[in-house]
Amino acid sequence: xxxxxxxxxxGATITVTPIGWVHNGRAxxxxxxxxxxxxxxxxxxxxxxxxxxxxxxDFSHVEVVFFFDRLAxxxxxxxxxxxxGRADLPEVGVFADxxxxxxxxxxxxxCEVVSVRGRELRVRGLDAVDGTPVLDVKPVLRQxxxxxxxxxxxxxxxxxxYFGG
Numbered sequence: 001x002x003x004x005x006x007x008x009x010x011g012a013t014i015t016v017t018p019i020g021w022v023h024n025g026r027a028x029x030x031x032x033x034x035x036x037x038x039x040x041x042x043x044x045x046x047x048x049x050x051x052x053x054x055x056x057x058d059f060s061h062v063e064v065v066f067f068f069d070r071l072a073x074x075x076x077x078x079x080x081x082x083x084x085g086r087a088d089l090p091e092v093g094v095f096a097d098x099x100x101x102x103x104x105x106x107x108x109x110x111c112e113v114v115s116v117r118g119r120e121l122r123v124r125g126l127d128a129v130d131g132t133p134v135l136d137v138k139p140v141l142r143q144x145x146x147x148x149x150x151x152x153x154x155x156x157x158x159x160x161x162y163f164g165g
Contacts, residue, residue: 016114018133020044020068020119026129032084032162040111040126042134044119053137057116061140064126065108067133068100077103110140125163 024040042064044052056062080091083099094102111123121137128134 005102015065015074015162016135018067018137019048019136020121020134021126022126022130022132022134024126024127024128024130027131028045032127037116037124038126040123041127042121042123042126042137044121044134044137046119050118053116053121056137056139058115059139061110062098062113062121062123063108063110063138063140064123064128065106065136066128067135068102068105068128069107069131069133070129071100073103073105074101086158090116102137106135120127127162143150 020042021044022040024038026038074094077094078087080093082089082091083092083097098107100107107128109125109127111126116123154157
């Protein structure tokens with residue numbers, strides 16, 4: 001395969017339709033810390049039927065894929081930026097940061113399953129505000145998780161309050 005700076009898919013449009021919506025009472029996308037104890041309900045669209053979440057309660061965690069619909073994409077991604085604009089953190093490229101102002105504004109978070117009832121999935125630790133469109137929900141399987149994760153030390157400083165509190 002030949003490497004080029006241009007892909008035949010440049011300008012292609014991909015359409016996705018939310019499978020459901022987040023409900024949790026947190027409305028401010030700028031309030032971006034202390035997500036760990038936040039309970040959220042994902043209400044799945046009726047088109048999937050009352051049995052669409054059957055079997056999910058047997059899993060401890062799910063991965064929720066969602067759309068950051070409240071914040072615009074950055075104007076460009078060429079220059080590295082400091083995560084959250086913090087001077088104590090190094091500049092990193094867009095793909096070394098998990099912030100919401102990213103290409104396609106897709107977020108994904110592994111959350112604890114609290115309960116499942118019909119089309120309602122209750123989770124804890126989902127870092128998405130009330131009304132966020134959910135694109136997919138997948139059970140977390142050990143076989144997909146890495147045995148060891150390496151990350152730079154600055155990430156611990158960045159994430160110190162993100163899920164805590």
